[in-house]
Amino acid sequence: MRPAPAVMIQGTGSNVGKSLLVAGLARAFTRRGLKVMPFKPQNLSNNAAVTADGGEIGRSQALQALAARVPTSVHMNPVLLKPEGGGSLQVIVHGRRVPVSSTGVWKDIKRSLLSRVLESFSQIEAQADLVLVEGAGSPAETNLRRGDIANMGFAAAAKVPVILVGDIDCGGVIAAIVGTHCVLEPDDRNRIKGFLINRFRGEVELFDEGLSDIFLRTGWPSLGVVPWFDRAPDLPAEDILALGAMARRDKPSGAIRIAVPVLEGLANFDDLDPLRIEPDVDLQLIYPGQALPGDAELVVLAGSKSTVCDLALFRQQGWDIDLMAHRRRGGAILGLCGGYQMLGRTVQDPTGVEGLPGGAAGLGFLDVETVLGEDKRLAGVAGIHLATGSPVRGYEIHLGQTGGADCTRPFLEIEGKPEGALSPDGRVAGCYLHGLFASDAFRATFLGALRKRSELPRQEGLSYDAQVEETLEALADHLEAALDLDEILAIARERK
Template identity: 60%
Template sequence: MKTPAVMVQGTGSNVGKSMLVAGLARAYANRGLKVMPFKPQNMSNNAAVTMDGGEIGRAQALQALGARVPTSVHMNPVLLKPECDTGCQIIVQGKRFGTLEARLFGSRKGELLQYVMESFSKLESNADLVLIEGAGSPAEINLRAGDIANMGFAEAADVPVVLAGDIDRGGVIAAIVGTHCVLEDAEKDRIKAFIINKFRGEPRLFDDGLDEIVARTGWQSLGVVPWFNRAGELPAEDALDLADGFERGAIKIVVPVISRIANFDDLDPLRMEPSVSLEFVGPGSPLPGDADIVLLPGTKATIADLGFFREQGWDIDLAAHVRRGGKVIGICGGYQMLGKRISDPEGIEGGGDVEGLGLLDIETILTDDKTLTQRSGTHIASGAPISGYEIHVGVSEGPDCLNPVIRFEDRVDGAVSRGGQIWGTYLHGLFGSDAFRDAFLRGFGASGAVTYDAQVDSALDALAEHLERTMDLDRLLEIARAR
């Protein structure tokens, strides 16, 4: 007998598939099932380091947290990390597989299916239920040949599909019915039901809409899911979600949104703090002069994004910020940018040497050896415990490294400028450590008011209850078991 499994596909990107799967994982885990989340192919620079020493999309790490199971590279066997507008790094089962131009990826998808199926087999052999997330939309029929992300995988693994549509963006009837129109008959039959997501108002007002969708597709409705008000307490999956900012508290932290921003979930604990006003500055806008802190985030391509940073004139704004006495923090790629020089002798990012921003007395050499590890240690200045993960290429050395930020059991990490105005570290996720974040905020006259991990866990429980109330989860489980 096959392990129960069901795949949540969407009418498009950002319809809420990731959050639905995270909430469903918690809901079924609360029912006593061992749930495994799975996404065959993901495209994101927002990655997580797994318990087995690889990297997967951050959304799958959240889904594993929802399911209360350890993260594994098999939860997201193919991860595409864009390095430029036309190419990306391919991560297979947690490790770098190669770099490929986007136009050539279609010809290589077939050879990746074996890894996808191997990972899926490992998960289903150890689960009561596998919840699978698609990518983009099955309606992108121009990408159907060799597909491993949506219907191609569903067919290969013989799993049923439910289709999610986002009513908040408008046109949800056309999106679902239009998807039905462009699919092949066998693919239409594989979709057993649909979900209306992100509804605002009285759900019964959409009863006629549900009737139209059922009549035109033959698919049954699993429910209308109202807007989930605590969604902002869960880590954002897409950099587009950073656009609005979170202006609440007196401590103003400004984040320049570089073009290949990565692992921006570092910022989630800060945006939840009532004492913090987090502002994201997009291309073409200056860094505001009233910032207390400018935080340079991680990036998938340090040298390219350093050039992008300068093209916006942000280097000039940052220098003025420093002259005014403002603080500067760099994380991972942002840390590398703050140094005097970045060298790429092995051509990891195209080769050559570039001048850094010169705010830390360090130099970075990029190497092909990628660091992927979870870390715990002590914040040297405050003595607070601190934990997170490293995911980077390159080694940074120089006089300011003699004044490090963090002490691990086997070494130290980071660099602090003379006087402490500027510092950087390779450790992602550091602001998720409550004691450290409290010590950090106390340096600006505030204190930490959030217990971050507990609040995320609470939001997942609330999301599970939200879905239990508004979706037919018994019917969804029947669909998964009828596989």
């Protein structure tokens, strides 16, 4: 049987915009009537999504599936790596955690996973008119070529043609593309059928000589130059480097200030994305070396892949003292997943699921205790915010059980069961529900309470999902105008 059309988008380096390009192409080709399926053989990210079939994949593949209007599946990202404390990795294969004690052990087992990756790819391509594959890092990392499953190793095994992406905004794009051509082995070099330039600012025609130079040095044709897409921050981002684009600065004076400490194990930070669409919310990311602002209405402790290690870092920064002062001033505190665990009295890790066995004293803002365990909770869920009755939806993805006196005052009710905890005065809350702020009614009422305390005017409700959908459409339009989509499709159909 003839293989399904497929093309792999690889980059000259990390963060050249591969994920966003695949999302935009997925929507553009879906609008042409094709059933598009996204695929990424191996991903490295602590920002994960729960799939329709009950596993977890990288956040970028979930966004790409949304762009393609198809349900998420564990086979869209068969290998997901999540860095943890103490030099360990959490390895997810086909949506489920497998025991790996260290990065060294991961290197030993990586080569055995190609068959699992190809198994997933076979399932994906069987359902598709077109498969858009995203690489990881760069094929120019020649030290990783042996046993590779993320870039050319996969492309060669699956016989998928490649398009190479260079990011002109970071500089040196000609050297990056030509240099990649120079270091690749001939078979890998010949698998690349063209290149495109991403994140161009200014008049595209000014780079015509650059395109010609690249072609003369590589023989690879240009498939187009993509101008800078201003609305990229309106879409969920997967890489922690995108955090800097999250907080918009064009906020009115008197906006609700929400502070988020940025810890090393920060995970599922897309929980914060919906807050950015609110015109009167000033979302501030607080990095190590900075103090928590004294005028914040709310401090959010986001998810963490290394709760115990992040507790130590939190204290090293003096943020525990800042948070106590914030609490004394009447400020609100919300902990999500790992942040919820940190707000309790203790976090115990008796079997070392996050690194070495042990535990730590929590911050003590909630009368709860957490014990981390081997069983991971993975589920898409829905329920209500008990204080207001507002509907909520999202997903749970965590290791550990939390209980204690403050759990008798649950924050949410999920599928008929109490979830989370509240302090006696209601100003400190925590729960395991990711995606909480994407629930428009909840976000409106929750922020409304902060506005009332700050005597700010009421804002009309906004739809986060509608904005994401509108942005995906705009991204598809953007790529339609910039790229030769017919040629990209022709390359995918030439797969042998």
